[in-house]
Amino acid sequence: MDEKDVKILLVEDEEAVASFVKTELEFEGYQVIWAQDGKEALELFKKEDPTLILLDWMLPIYDGITVLRRIRKQSDVPIIMLTAKNSASDISSALDQGLDDYITKPFEIEELFARIRVVLRRLKKQQEQNTTPTSTFTFGPFKIDLVKHEFYCNDEKIYLTPKEFALMTELMQEPEKVKSRDELLDVVWGYDFVGQTNTVDVYIRTIRNKLGDPYKKLIKTVRGLGYCLREDD
Numbered sequence: 001m002d003e004k005d006v007k008i009l010l011v012e013d014e015e016a017v018a019s020f021v022k023t024e025l026e027f028e029g030y031q032v033i034w035a036q037d038g039k040e041a042l043e044l045f046k047k048e049d050p051t052l053i054l055l056d057w058m059l060p061i062y063d064g065i066t067v068l069r070r071i072r073k074q075s076d077v078p079i080i081m082l083t084a085k086n087s088a089s090d091i092s093s094a095l096d097q098g099l100d101d102y103i104t105k106p107f108e109i110e111e112l113f114a115r116i117r118v119v120l121r122r123l124k125k126q127q128e129q130n131t132t133p134t135s136t137f138t139f140g141p142f143k144i145d146l147v148k149h150e151f152y153c154n155d156e157k158i159y160l161t162p163k164e165f166a167l168m169t170e171l172m173q174e175p176e177k178v179k180s181r182d183e184l185l186d187v188v189w190g191y192d193f194v195g196q197t198n199t200v201d202v203y204i205r206t207i208r209n210k211l212g213d214p215y216k217k218l219i220k221t222v223r224g225l226g227y228c229l230r231e232d233d
Contacts, residue, residue, distance in 0.1 A: 003029030006120060009050035010034050011041040011067065012082065013059050021054070024109050030116075038062025042070060050077060052119060054112075057083035057094075065094060072098035076149070078119045078162060082107075088202070096206045098161050118190035122162055137172040139229050141215055144172050153215050163188060164207050167200075171219070175229035178222045200227070 008030050012018040015036075022032045033048050035041040037060040045053070053071070057064040064081060071077065081094060081102040091102060101115050126149065135146040141154040144165075151160050151168060160168060166188045170179060181200045189199070204227060208216035220230045 006051045007031040007033065007048060009041065009044055009048065009053045011054065011059065012056045013037060028113065038067045041067050045071060052116065053077060053079045055079055055081050057081055057085055065097065068094065068097055068099060076162060078123060080115055080119065092202060092206055095161065095202060096209060100161050100163055121190055122166060126162065139172050139175045140218055140231050142172060144169055153211055158210055164203055167203055168207065171227065171229050178225045178228045180226040184226065
């Protein structure tokens, strides 16, 4: 996916920050549309059909979480949150509502570029999978369809964000095999991911919350090693 084909919706109310990020993204070759508040963001989303959204948390009119919820009702477009919030509860809540990734302010522009590249690679891979014959994996009550991009637990469709979906796909392809955090980061987030290995833990926790009892217990934590799927200990 060439940068010139990527349209980014930047939602940021601080003009200085928005101007800097927009200029840097355009220098990299991306198309950039700027929205200054949550209402304008929703309007431009419908009008422009962006490839990716960079969404500030604290916005006038509608905050970032409200914008996230409304977009998730109609689209799986990748969303990266730009936020000064860094508490585990805030981030976990946002991820649970469909956020793909986040970056904490202040941030280095190269880190933002790296996260964008990871998201776009995953999007390209998903689009390529959609052109191939149906590929389905099952494990116990879990079923995942790579073409339809659907995940089921006990025949109930469960919404997973693109990263959550990629994480479950990796675990379900070899369910009994323990995957380390570093291995999961490399596969799901990419080799140039800039962040902490506990990112995997945060995503596993949100997936478990979506599954609920007793199904969440099928995602096993193997202390000192990583994660796997297993029906019993």
